[in-house]
Amino acid sequence: MKDTVTDFLTLLYQENCTCVVSFQTSKIKQKKPNVGLYYPADNHILKQGMFQVSCSVKENKDIFTKRLLTITHNDTKGQRSVTHFEFNAWDYTSDVPKSSKDYLDLIKSVDSTLRETSNRGPVLVHCLDGSGKSALFCVVSILLEKMDIYQEVSVVNTIRKVRSRRKSAIPSKEQFEFCHECVLSYVKSFEYSQYANFTTSISSVPDA
Structure with missing residues (x-):
């Protein structure tokens, strides 16, 4: 939510999360204006509480968008790099995704990212x-x-x-x-x- 974005970023930073999997697509955000944004547009910087977040798109497919978030803690000057997956192939009004194949492609991509990460931390999954x-x-x-x-x-x-x-x-x-x-x-x-x-x-x- 808009009033818990700082809490969310604190969780990512303190737990040293490797990856975020988001099921809150842009369509959901348009329908739910109270949903908070915790990363900016590509090549911009979001300032939220004690954090600064930058974002770059690494891969943009029909089924998911893969981003790299860099979270900087203003007080300690420490940084965390987090891979972010946004799954797009799921109508927010439906109980299940459109395709099991697309869903498995998402899971395989997340797993591949984790295997390539040397300092592997938790995966954070979120939806509405x-x-x-x-x-x-x-x-x-x-x-x-x-x-x-x-x-x-x-x-x-x-x-x-x-x-x-x-x-x-x-x-x-x-x-x-x-x-x-x-x-x-x-x-x-x-x-x-x-x-x-x-x-x-x-x-x-x-x-x-």
Whole structure:
């Protein structure tokens, strides 16, 4: 919100966040004028409380915009560099993104950024209510990570664990089904045989 922008920047700075994933697009900001801005236009500087923030666009796709934010603390003269992803392929009136493929591309890009970062810190994910869109990103990211490690996942158990921290996570049947769709799309994206045996079971057996 407009009155908590300084708090938000303080969180990013103090926790040494590596990356921000935002589901507050420009269309949402136009519809919700009380939403605060914590970064400026490209090559400009935003002064907010004890912070100065500069921004440069690194990648601009239809599905997401990738930026580099530089946050300077005025008192200590310390700086933090934060990669910022804004996901554009999700109608704010819908419970789920337009495409599981686009969503997986976002997650892969975030993961690639983290792998390239030497001093890796937390990832901060945010949306208008703190759960509707953010929790789906967290759940799907966990599911894909488990697939890589164990070659199997339980969507239900993963959602339960996230709900133990955020009760309003995955509030609709559409989001529940979208989690399955993302896992299946992820499996089908691989050609090697380690996933071949259970692709059919994922698509035909409901996890409920």
